[in-house]
Amino acid sequence: MELATEVAGITFKNPVLTASGTFGYGREAAELYDLSLLGGVMVKGVSREPWSGNPPIRIARAPGGMLNAIGLQNPGLEHFLTVDLPFLRDYDTKVIVNVVDHDEEGFLAVVRGVDGQRGVAAIELNISCPNVADGLLFSQDPDRAAGLVAKVRQATRLPLIVKISPNVTDPVGLGRACAQAGADALSAINTVLGMAIDVERRRPVIANRTGGLSGPAVKPVGLRIVYDLARALDIPVIGMGGIESGRDALEYLMAGARAVAVGTAVFRDPLAPPRIIGELERELEAAGFASVGEAWAAANPDARRRTQDA
Amino acid sequence: MRPQDVRVVERLQPAPDCVELVLEFPQDEEPEPGQFYMLSAGDGRDTYLPRPLSFFRTFSPRRMSFLFRVVGPGTAALGRLRPRDRLQAMGPLGHGFPLPERPLRAALVGGGVGVPPLWSLGRALRQRGCEVIALIGARTRFGLLGQAELQGLGIEVRTATDDGSRGHHGPVTDLLGETGADAVVACGPEPMLRAVQAFAERTRLQDTYLALEAAMACGYGVCLGCAVERKSPDPELGAYGTYARVCREGPVFRWDEVKL
Ligand SMILES: Cc1cc2nc3c(=O)[nH]c(=O)nc-3n(C[C@H](O)[C@H](O)[C@H](O)COP(=O)(O)OP(=O)(O)OC[C@H]3O[C@@H](n4cnc5c(N)ncnc54)[C@H](O)[C@@H]3O)c2cc1C
Ligand SMILES: Cc1cc2nc3c(=O)[nH]c(=O)nc-3n(C[C@H](O)[C@H](O)[C@H](O)COP(=O)(O)O)c2cc1C
Ligand code: FES
Numbered sequence: 001m002e003l004a005t006e007v008a009g010i011t012f013k014n015p016v017l018t019a020s021g022t023f024g025y026g027r028e029a030a031e032l033y034d035l036s037l038l039g040g041v042m043v044k045g046v047s048r049e050p051w052s053g054n055p056p057i058r059i060a061r062a063p064g065g066m067l068n069a070i071g072l073q074n075p076g077l078e079h080f081l082t083v084d085l086p087f088l089r090d091y092d093t094k095v096i097v098n099v100v101d102h103d104e105e106g107f108l109a110v111v112r113g114v115d116g117q118r119g120v121a122a123i124e125l126n127i128s129c130p131n132v133a134d135g136l137l138f139s140q141d142p143d144r145a146a147g148l149v150a151k152v153r154q155a156t157r158l159p160l161i162v163k164i165s166p167n168v169t170d171p172v173g174l175g176r177a178c179a180q181a182g183a184d185a186l187s188a189i190n191t192v193l194g195m196a197i198d199v200e201r202r203r204p205v206i207a208n209r210t211g212g213l214s215g216p217a218v219k220p221v222g223l224r225i226v227y228d229l230a231r232a233l234d235i236p237v238i239g240m241g242g243i244e245s246g247r248d249a250l251e252y253l254m255a256g257a258r259a260v261a262v263g264t265a266v267f268r269d270p271l272a273p274p275r276i277i278g279e280l281e282r283e284l285e286a287a288g289f290a291s292v293g294e295a296w297a298a299a300n301p302d303a304r305r306r307t308q309d310a
Numbered sequence: 311m312r313p314q315d316v317r318v319v320e321r322l323q324p325a326p327d328c329v330e331l332v333l334e335f336p337q338d339e340e341p342e343p344g345q346f347y348m349l350s351a352g353d354g355r356d357t358y359l360p361r362p363l364s365f366f367r368t369f370s371p372r373r374m375s376f377l378f379r380v381v382g383p384g385t386a387a388l389g390r391l392r393p394r395d396r397l398q399a400m401g402p403l404g405h406g407f408p409l410p411e412r413p414l415r416a417a418l419v420g421g422g423v424g425v426p427p428l429w430s431l432g433r434a435l436r437q438r439g440c441e442v443i444a445l446i447g448a449r450t451r452f453g454l455l456g457q458a459e460l461q462g463l464g465i466e467v468r469t470a471t472d473d474g475s476r477g478h479h480g481p482v483t484d485l486l487g488e489t490g491a492d493a494v495v496a497c498g499p500e501p502m503l504r505a506v507q508a509f510a511e512r513t514r515l516q517d518t519y520l521a522l523e524a525a526m527a528c529g530y531g532v533c534l535g536c537a538v539e540r541k542s543p544d545p546e547l548g549a550y551g552t553y554a555r556v557c558r559e560g561p562v563f564r565w566d567e568v569k570l
Contacts, residue, residue, distance in 0.1 A: 021533070028531040028558075031311060044534075050550035059525040059535035061383070063355050066527055070534045075550040215358050267359055267528040268350060270313050270400060 001281050002291035005039075007236045007258045008159035008184035010094055010121050012039035015292050016249060016277045019240050019263030020044060020098035020124065020163075021070065025084035026091070029270065037274045040094035042187075042261055043084070045126050047101045048109040050076035054131065060196035060205040065215020065242065065264060067194050069131040069208035072100055077113045089119030096161065100126040102134050104148055108155050115156040123158050125149065125183075128165030128190035130212045139165040142177035153182030161238065164188040164225065166218070171225050172232045179235045186229055187238040187261065189222045215264040216242040223255045230256020230303040244272060246279025253292060254299040311530060313400040318391045319373065325452055328423065329389040330366065330377045333399065338371035343431035344406030344521055344562045348529035349376065350398040352387030360400065361385060362526050362557070364497075366426035367459060377455065379423045403529050404561045407431050407495055407519055413439035414517075417491035418465075419506060421447045421482060421498025425456035427521050431495060432465050443468065443489050447482025447502065451475040481505060493517035503570055510565040518565040524556035531558040539569040 003014035017040035018029070025043050026035055035041065053073025060067040075084070080097075088095050097120055099110045107125065114120055127145055129135035138145045149162060162178040164171050166189040175186050191212025196205040204210070222241025229237045239257030243249055244265035252260045265272040289295040297303040320332035341347075348360035361384035366377040380389045391397065407427075410416075416435050418428040425446060435442050442463075447470040448454045454476060457467050468485055469477030478485055483505035486494065494515060496506040503520050510518035524536035536556040543551035554560065554568070 022528075024532040024534075032313075050548035052549040052552035053534060053537060055539075056537045056553075057525050058537055059359075059527050059533070061356050061359055063358075065358050068527065068533070068535060073534045073537070073550065073553060075547060079547075079550070216354065264358075264527075267533060269398070270528075270530060 001284055002293070003277070003281060005259050005292045007238060008122060008161065010159055012094055012259055014039040014277050015253065015259040016273055016280065017042055017096070017238065017259060017261040018266065018273055019261035020126065022263040022266050025080070026088050029266070032270055033274050035088070036092040037277065038093045039259060040096055040121065041088060042096045042098055042124055043088070044074055045072045045098045045100035045129065046074055046077055046080045046110055047072065048077050048106045050074065050079065054208045057205060057207050060211060062194065062196060062213055062215070062217060064217035065213055066267070067196055067206060067211030067213055068191070069206045069211040071131050071208065072129060077110050081113060081117060085117060085119055094121035095119055096122045096124050098124045098126050098163070100129060104151060107148060108151060111152050111155045115158060120158060122161055123152070123156060124161040124163055124187055125152060126163050126190070128163045130165070130167055130191060130193045130210065131208060136165060136167060139168055139174060142174050145174055146177040146181035149178045149181035149183050159184045161185045161187050163190055164229070165190050166221050166225055167193045172228050175229050175233055179233050183235060185236045185238060186233070187240065188225045188229060189218065189241045192218050192221055214241070216244060218242050219248060223251060226252060226257050227255040227300055230297055230300055234306070243276065244268070246276050246281070246283040249276055249280045250283045250287065250295060253295045254297065256297040256300040256303045258296060311401055311403055313398055315396055316399045318393050318395045318397070321392060324377065324455060328377065328379050328455060330375050331388065331391060332369065332373060332375040335372045335374070335399070339374065339402065340371070341365055341374070341402035342406035343434050344427050345402040345404050346529070346561060347376070347399045347401030347403065348526070349388060351391055352383065356383035357387050359384070359527050360398065360529065361388065362529050364427040364521070365430065367429055377423065377426045400529060404557055405559070407562050409434055409438065410440065410493065413441070414492040415441045415490060416443070416493045416495065417486060417489040418442060418444045419482060419486065419494065419496040419498065419502070420444065420456065421502040422453055423455065424496070424498030424502070424521070427497050428495065429456060429459055429463070432460055432463050436463055436465065443491065445470065445482050445485045445489070447471065447498070449473065483509060495519045495521070497521035500570055507565045507570060519562050520565055520568070521562050522556050522560050522568065526557055529557045531555055541567055541569050
């Protein structure tokens with residue numbers, strides 16, 4: 001079985017990555033298994049300065065998943081470069097740096113800091129975090145998103161992935177604007193804005209009031225958006241949202257994802273990423289595919305047709 | 311720490327809304343007092359996330375129990391388990407209580423379902439020749455847990471209830487002053503922990519430790535969901551140091567490390 005897949009010029013040995021914010025910078029999972037098994041690692045969002053994150057309560061349960069409003073607590077660029085990246089660099093896996101900040105200048109500072117560092121395979125621009133005040137600023141307006149992407153494009157030669165929010169009316173329009181501005185790939189989806197109410201305390205469970213929904217509950221939303229993006233755009237998509245089995249991963253590939261990321265599932269099963277790699281191999285075989293490439297967009301004829309025309 | 315497939319061997323009901331599950335692990339476990347496990351049961355409807363529980367009693371290297379109050383869907387699903395049912399247990403997790411080098415006089419304060427981590431701690435302290443006294447509090451006498459189990463370790467137990475139906479009528483922390491303890495360890499609801507914190511501040515009893523709870527998603531440090539505010543953050547870390555992870559840096563903190 002050929003599990004290797006290419007996204008934006010990066011060859012992943014298999015299409016299973018870990019999603020940003022559900023894996024820290026890899027240290028904890030490394031106590032459980034060899035990170036070199038993974039196709040790639042998308043690290044927790046990194047901002048220019050250290051961020052405190054939101055006050056607790058940050059987590060609530062939800063049917064088929066959870067809500068979170070962590071608020072991008074992270075140690076900042078310098079700590080990432082001096083402590084976290086050197087740790088990850090020792091593994092034979094592709095490290096994708098999730099970048100976040102309040103404004104263009106902040107994004108650019110992180111991108112410039114990461115650019116040229118050994119062991120960084122790509123940058124993922126997080127313009128889709130629903131849990132910080134200005135997190136969706138760039139997503140709400142495709143022109144604004146394109147403006148940011150164009151500037152980042154100038155600042156680095158690293159492959160550029162833009163993470164798409166499901167909390168917009170037209171994710172394809174947003175994705176198209178990013179592609180035209182120089183994005184090499186898209187990742188989708190980030191969490192879906194939601195809320196939980198605590199009846200006893202008569203207020204929202206989460207201190208930030210709203211939180212992002214993730215886990216199996218959002219899988220249909222993720223599949224729909226990945227399908228639409230792959231159908232309309234030429235750049236590859238990394239699919240995520242509720243993947244907890246090899247079967248789920250295969251569904252994303254067939255919808256049009258070139259690779260997938262596993263997020264919330266690692267809370268329920270810390271070994272989910274390596275497990276899913278094994279399961280995916282068997283699922284591909286059972287479905288009659290000889291490679292990840294064959295499965296790609298197998299359920300999305302428009303996407304396949306477009307690549308053949310091109 | 312590792313995820314394991316465990317089996318229910320016994321189910322006890324020490325109080326109307328409380329369950330004690332005795333679980334059999336596939337390998338020998340050596341959790342430290344104060345550490346916890348993430349347990350998964352249920353079909354995923356509001357139980358997608360595992361729930362953190364401290365281990366209570368250990369019976370053999372592969373057998374330990376968990377004592378919990380049914381307060382929502384996660385604990386309800388765990389409470390519905392019966393002998394021979396299987397579930398996932400991830401652990402042991404977090405940092406437990408520091409153990410003293412020399413024998414001392416320790417007071418263990420447990421409110422409601424805060425008692426479980428105190429049993430293994432009490433046993434470890436007794437093995438080190440410490441004098442141990444346990445103060446157990448609850449709303450009513452029906453909520454007093456773990457009394458017989460602690461007494462079984464040779465620990466003196468004093469009780470307090472909010473309604474006066476057993477022992478001291480009032481908060482269990484009222485009993486702290488008369489214990490003459492050199493060290494205090496507390497686990498229970500936040501108002502109780504705050505009272506213990508205030509006691510430590512007043513009496514300058516540095517050896518006071520609190521076992522905290524927090525809403526958790528992962529339990530092993532990757533989600534940053536279980537934040538508790540630090541009292542004196544490391545300036546090196548900048549704003550990032552504002553919060554500590556209850557699941558990794560805790561769940562046990564010294565009284566002056568955290569803001570409650
Ligand atoms: C380290 C540690 C050790 C612990 N040890 C023990 C122990 O030994 N014994 C024990 O009994 N407990 C223990 N706990 C507490 C235990 O983990 C919780 O009681 C349990 O997680 C509750 O889950 P639940 O689904 O039953 O209840 P939930 O209803 O999920 O949570 C309980 C509370 O949170 C609120 N809440 C959370 N999310 C929502 C939502 N989406 N919608 C509405 N309300 C919500 C509810 O109002 C309720 O008061 C421990 C906790 C920690 C962190
Ligand atoms: C606790 C938590 C923290 C997250 N942090 C980030 C983050 O820092 N940056 C980001 O781009 N996405 C973040 N996400 C979103 C995930 O990467 C992923 O896009 C989303 O959760 C959907 O996938 P899932 O259902 O498999 O979790 C976070 C999600 C969760 C649950
Ligand atoms: S519960 Fe996930 S970091 Fe503590």
